[in-house]
Amino acid sequence: MGAVIEPSSRVFDVGGATGVHSRWLAAEGHDVTLIDPVLAQVERANAVGGFSAVVGDARDLPAKDxxxxxxxxxxxxxxxxxxxxxxxxxxxxxxVLKPGGVLFAQGIGRLTAFTDAAIRGRFENLGADDPTSCEPASGRT
Known part of the structure; x- marks a missing residue:
């Protein structure tokens, strides 16, 4: 990220929680505003200092076009x-982005947690011997 962002950029960290990204961006000299819908997260972020943090919604950002x-x-x-x-x-x-501005976005699919748990073998004894049965699989109580 740091290689792409121009020096002294104005940055919105939307959904930034307690400021994990806002901290290092502010330390790099950027003008950072963290926006999060959770008041407790915003209060913790404001306690860090170096950037501003406000309660807000990603679908209604507090900035002009x-x-x-x-x-x-x-x-x-x-x-x-x-x-x-x-x-x-x-x-x-x-x-809210200026022409030529940069958006860093990340999404996680609905099945990501399930897939991760399945890959790591975190599901024990899934299902019954007979998937149509409501009775426990043999050997389980």
Missing amino acids: ACIDVVLLLGPLYHLIDPEERMAALREAHR
């Missing part, structure tokens, strides 16, 4: 389950 250099959208896209809400957050990020 085309005035932000960089938007981080690294949490809202997997907390917003409805596809239209995800699109609203992406449209809103696009709205």
Whole structure:
């Protein structure tokens, strides 16, 4: 990220929680505003200092059109389950970005946690010997 962001950029860290990314971006000299819907997260972020933190929503960012250099959208896209809400957050990020601005966005699919647990073998004794039965599989009580 650091190699892409121009020096002294104005950055929105949308869904930034307690400021994991905001901290290092502010330390690099950027003007960072963290926006998160959870008051307790915003209060913890404000206690860190070096950047501002406000309660807000990824679908309604507190900025005029085309005035932000960089938007981080690294949490809202997997907390917003409805596809239209995800699109609203992406449209809103696009709205506030200056022409040529940079958007860093990340989403996680609905089955990511299930897939991870299955790959790591964290499901024990799934199902019954007879998948149509409501009785426990043999050997289990």
